[in-house]
Amino acid sequence: MKQRVGWLLVALLMLGACASQPAPVIVYGPPVDYGPPGDIRNPPQGPFQPNAYLRLCPGMGVSNAPAHDSERWITGYKPVILVGQVVVVTAPVNDVCLSSGFGLRGSRMHEGIDLASRPPGTIHAAAPGRVIEARNSSGYGLQVLIDHGHGVYTRYAHLDSFDPGLTLGGAIGFGQPVGQMGATGNAEAPHLHFELLTGDYSNSRGSKGLTPNDPFAFPAYDYLGY
Secondary structure (H helix, E strand, O other): OOOEOOHHHHHHHOOOOOOOOOOOOEOOOOOOOOOOOOOOOOOOOOOOOOEOOOEEOOOOOOEOOOOEOOOOEEOOOOOEEEEOOEEEEOOOOOOOEEEEOOEEEOOEEEOOEEEEOOOOOEEEOOOOEEEEEEEEEOOOEEEEEEEOOOOEEEEEEEEEEEOOOOOOOOEEOOOOEEEEEEOOOOOOOOEEEEEEEEOOOOOOOHHHHOEEEOHHHOOEOOOOOO
8 A cells, every 4th residue: 555644744633532342322412523633622643644545446346436547546535635624534444445435336325435455454533523323233233423523423334343442422533443344234345334424413313314425525634724
């Protein structure tokens, strides 16, 4: 895999807390409202540094594949994006390839992107926030939902396990571990199904009332002009 985004950029990004194994329930409280990158209100940042480039998985067709070159590297890839007022990492796990993009896949909507690696990697929080779901779902398998404030959420699905330090209802910093990539739920092979969601979780449908978004459709985060 090509090099990772430099530490200076990540240090400017955002800033996790740890504790015990989460229970299989949903937690919701007042919306979080963390400040911009580097704000002292942000939870401590983890060790994760996102890769600067992403490529399509080799030897397979990739549904809804973004534009890419002859070596399958995604052209114009943005490793760090701005979603409204929230800075988010596009791929929250290192040294992966894209096995499926966002959009219609057959007759069904694929509401996230799929990222795979061999061996399966550690998944990290794509932005600071609060863990509001950590549970087993029939389709998603072991999944985590993080509220990043300002109506932005991320989901991490098909996990093999939750990170022991994940705290349901607690704050988590950018780059703090969420869990291990796996194949729980309806997954056919180990991968991360990653969703970028917007809306109001407090609606009667919870996360099902949120709007899924294509991470590749957002503008790059301009850390020099934030």
